[in-house]
Amino acid sequence: MTIDRAVMMFAGFMVLVSLGLGFYVSPWWFLLTGFVGLNLIQASVSGFCPAAMVFRKLGCPAGVAFK
Incomplete structure (x- = not known):
C-alpha cells in the first residue's frame, strides 16, 4: 500500500469514526470531520501532510x- 492510499484510507476512516461519534456521543465530534476535510484541502494545495510523514516513517x- 502506498502512502497516497494509506492517507486516503486513514482520512476516510477518521471521517466515518467522527460521524459515528457525532451521531451517538456528541455533536462536537463533527469538528473532527471538518478538520479532516480542511487537512485534505491544504494537503492537496501545499503537498504537506503530517499523516503522510507518519506513514513514510512506518515504511510505506x-x-x-x-x-
Whole structure:
C-alpha cells in the first residue's frame, strides 16, 4: 500500500469514526470531520501532510502525490 492510499484510507476512516461519534456521543465530534476535510484541502494545495510523514516513517512506499 502506498502512502497516497494509506492517507486516503486513514482520512476516510477518521471521517466515518467522527460521524459515528457525532451521531451517538456528541455533536462536537463533527469538528473532527471538518478538520479532516480542511487537512485534505491544504494537503492537496501545499503537498504537506503530517499523516503522510507518519506513514513514510512506518515504511510505506512513496506514491504519486506524497514522495
